[in-house]
Amino acid sequence: MAGFPPALDRLVQTLGRLPGIGRKSATRIALKLVSSSEAECRELADSIVDARSRTVRCSECGSFTEDDPCSICTDTRRDPSVICVVERASDVLALERTGRFRGRYHVLGGVLSPLDGIGPENLRIDSLLARVTSRQVTEVILALNPTAEGEATALYLARILGSRGVTVSKLASGLPVGGDLDLADELTLGTALEERRAF
């Protein structure tokens, strides 16, 4: 890019690969960074490397944590008999913000998508079944995104789980169809959680 020194240009390129960051945002951020102090840049750089190296997946629920198992899975005040199944770790955060769920979570890691070659074996379904079988789980809440793949995955899980004698429910409709679960506002998401229906 004419007029931009190489290291700054590289920073713009690298920032541009982040989700939701286009060329203009990347340029704006890069210029802000080179205009700020070395200490501030070092702080951001360190927090990136630090977050990546400290953060692991909880071997129980699959969400992000520093200590395995995570604070939700080890919280004895939380009801172990209810498991809320979500697609992504960010969905756990969205549900926690509603403050209306006191059970445990299970992160699937995605949804079934035959066209993308994602089958049951690519998701954390075996570990979900293992948790349901080995623990006193009475209800599984399917909190997948209200997309075609999300619904298909919910249907698939409902069928397997139903045969294991647990109540299977899903979030109430009310979420905008085609929307993204972790972008919903707390009230809508909280209501959807409370009004979950039996499958």
Place this chain on the structure above:
Amino acid sequence: MAGFPPALDRLVQTLGRLPGIGRKSATRIALKLVSSSEAECRELADSIVDARSRTVRCSECGSFTEDDPCSICTDTRRDPSVICVVERASDVLALERTGRFRGRYHVLGGVLSPLDGIGPENLRIDSLLARVTSRQVTEVILALNPTAEGEATALYLARILGSRGVTVSKLASGLPVGGDLDLADELTLGTALEERRAF
């Protein structure tokens, strides 16, 4: 934030301080980063620190560069008799992308803003006058943002520069090319009408 491990939470906070990045974007980026490889995170972290440490201000024009003076100021094919004055280094980039300017630049570093305590002594005005006086400068183009402060600063500079015998011009105001007449705001359309040119 409930459910988020501390290092990840810190990263969200730090990213949230970047321009144009709100809490949701910061969360999305942070989750993407901890889900990507350590090498990718290290690359981003390095490019931030690297860009900051290599990038300096050109002592001549004030824009960002790795070698001082910058490649534009040392480019003998560029006309040294025309100086284009801009507010920010990012404006140099925008003008370079047009490919229509072959002179040199001068970055003011902002605009006059008495309410924010920014007077002439806080901008790179002395060095602009020094360049105009000591070199064969015949024209100064004021390419400041068409805001109240930008216009006031342009007026101020035009007055000082006019007394030094250089031609002072400013960017044309009017309808954006490719824009829609009935979508233009009244001020823009009024200016376009007043500053109409003979065909």
